[in-house]
Amino acid sequence: MDAFFLISKLIGFVVSPANALILLLLLGVATLRWRFGRRLAALATVLLVVCGLSPLANVLLAPLEQRFPRWDAGRGLPDGIVVLGGAIDNAAFARTGDLALNEAAERMTDAVALARAYPAARLVFVGGSSGLVDSGATEADAARAFFARMGVAPERIEVEDRSRNTVENAAFTKALVQPKLGERWLLVTSAWHMPRAIGCFRAAGFATEAYPVDFRLPGQGTLWPFFFVSDGLRRLDLASREWIGLASYYATGRIDTLFPAP
Structure with a gap:
């Protein structure tokens, strides 16, 4: 460590x-x-x-x-979809085999929707174990089970299961997918986490387009x-x-x- x-x-x-x-x-x-x-x-x-x-x-x-706007589907088809972890309780999965999603569940549900909308795009889930104590399973293990349960073909799912923070998310994912010049990759994560995530992927030399999900601000307004x-x-x-x-x-x-x- x-x-x-x-x-x-x-x-x-x-x-x-x-x-x-x-x-x-x-x-x-x-x-x-x-x-x-x-x-x-x-x-x-x-x-x-x-x-x-x-x-x-x-x-x-x-x-x-509000830093990054919602992704515009009219700009063209993506070549790949990178989904950051943080939405699955991997400790619960290791203990019971159940798939428990937390408040950031849209990272996973939107990823499934994108996978179905763009069947030719690569789907990469990123997430190891971010806890100080090893739970016995990574979030990537639970993600494989989740996507399979949602009907995504197992052979289509790529996982990066070593990273523990956003810096490692970016570096290890780039090494895994080896993006080519001109390819368009979506980065799916919570809207409030997007600035730091994009910053890390840029620093790693992996150009991605923001696909923010999991908005938390109330509909009544910021001052509510x-x-x-x-x-x-x-x-x-x-x-x-x-x-x-x-x-x-x-x-x-x-x-x-x-x-x-x-």
Whole structure:
């Protein structure tokens, strides 16, 4: 396990807004006998409510989701379709054999639709195991089973099962498919993850066209508040992780620009 992967996971846990605020609250509770502790606990409580109910998460998520427009099918047929992992619970698949999709399920369902719409295009699923502990199966293993269940011919499915983050997604996929000059490849991933994904594929020298899915912004608008604190904090964690990911990838030279654009 390389140092960057381990450090990124540990930092991701600490800087997650929900985790950070809970740690702050616990510190305040542990020091309640002092005025400092009481103020800290009160501050953490207020921030939890504000971050959970206010539209802050949507404000942070909007630029990410709106950075790349929806793909225009009128531009011509694609030669290949690259689908990034992140939508399947590979641990559950390893344990029970069941296929459990999460909130990013559109990565998989849209991939099936694209595979049917463009039967001549190559279909490549990208995703190993991103956890610190080996679950016994990669996401690629579960993806093979999912696509087969959806009626996609097994011989058509190509998988890259070693990558653990977006940088490796790009580098290992390019090595696998060896794209030729002039070919058109679609990159299917969540809209909020698309800027970082495109940045990594560009840095790897693999030209792809964005096919964003899994939009999270509410139809009522960016400034619509949340009804449940848990919903707001979960989305805030999501947006914060992407912004931190963009900043860290740019600072370490893994992407060429801080906020990749079309």
